[in-house]
Amino acid sequence: MAYDVVIVGGGPAGLSAALALGRARKRVLLCDAGTRRNAAAEHLNNFVTRDGTPPGEFRAIGRQQLAAYPSVEARDVRVEAIAGARGAFQITLPTGAVEARRVLLCTGMIDEPLAVEGFRELWGRSIVQCPYCHGWELRDRRWGYLARGAESLHFPIMLRGWTRDVVVFTGGAFDVPADVRAHLSAAGIQLETRPVARLVAREDRLESVALSDGATIPCEVLFAHPPQRQVDLVRELGVGLDGDGYVQIDPVRRETSVPGVYAAGDLLTRMQTAIVAAASGAQAAGMLNHELTAELVTGGWSGGRA
Structure with a gap:
């Protein structure tokens, strides 16, 4: 069976791309398998018309809407390998x-x-990454931020827009410059440099952060940006990555360093929210449709981008 586009991943980016390509009458296979990144999240927020929707329901609605387009096929299946070249991939x-x-x-x-x-158990519930996704629901509570480097200490200042009570935990892993300390203090943010021993929870919700000397800091919400890596399939393809490990694409065509392989969504950036991922999928789909149609009707000319 030959498709115009095989989409690997059925989250907001993949669903959005499949919808746009289906409406453009392209033959699409959407492959979705594995555990969702937001599997522990209870709601998908900050997405116009879908604010507060459970992630599973969001995906079900997306699949239901794709069913209206006969050229789009969705399967709960894992892509094991990708070979071949632009115009003739074997999946x-x-x-x-x-x-x-x-x-x-x-x-x-x-x-x-x-x-x-305690980090793994609380991830996605009391430990989150994005205040735009969760800040409103958790407003005016005791918040903390697990900082991994001095370069990230601009982030907790933004958190003050949702709550007055913010503590930054550095664990003593790095030095905090004097000017940064002054900015945090001016913003009313507590800086805690003692090592973190564990996270204390009650009924699966964070209650406090226990430090190595036995002290505890009350904390109900913890923001963290843990290390991330690409899935094995992406690494095996050998697409170009930036210094932080995210896939590099042509900013206009949305194509990776491997000809014919495009990318959209969270694998491109740390700005990881559902609505941004969906927009990224729609952008990629638009460029894919443009180039695929140009190949069919002109033999390849696409206004200088072939």
Whole structure:
């Protein structure tokens, strides 16, 4: 079976791309398998018309809407390998191989839990990454931020827009410059440099942060940006990555360093919210449709971008 585009990943980016390509009458296979990054999240927020929607419901609505387009097929299946070249890719699935003219990666990122007792259990509930996604629901509570470097200390100042009570935990892992200390103090943010021993929870919700000397700091919400890595499939393809490990793409065409392989969503940036990922998928789909249509009707000319 030959497709115009095989999309790898069925989150907001993949669903958005599949919708745009389906409306453009392109033959699409959307492959979705594995655990969602936001599996622990209870609601998807800050997404116009879908604010507060449970993630599973959001995906179900997306799949339901795709069903209206006969050229789009969605499967709960894992892509095992991608071979071939632009215009003639072979995509290996557990059920066999399919062919595609283009591939769109919407695989997201894999979060690596920090080595703090209780972190993994509270991730996605009391420990979150994005205040735009969760800040409103958690406003006016005691917030903390697990900082991994001095370069990230602009982030907690933004958190003050949602609550007056913010503590930055450095664990003593790095020095905080005097001017940064002054900015944090001026913003009313407490700086805690003692090592963090563990996170104390009650009924699966964070209650406090225990320090190595036995002290505890009351904390109900913890923001953290743990290390992330690409899924194995992306690394095996050998697409170019930037210094932080995110996939590099042409800013206009949305194509990676591997010809014919495009990317959209969280694997491109730390700015990881559902609505941004969906917009990224729509952008990639627009460029894919433009180039695929140009190949069919003109033999390849696409206004200087072929």
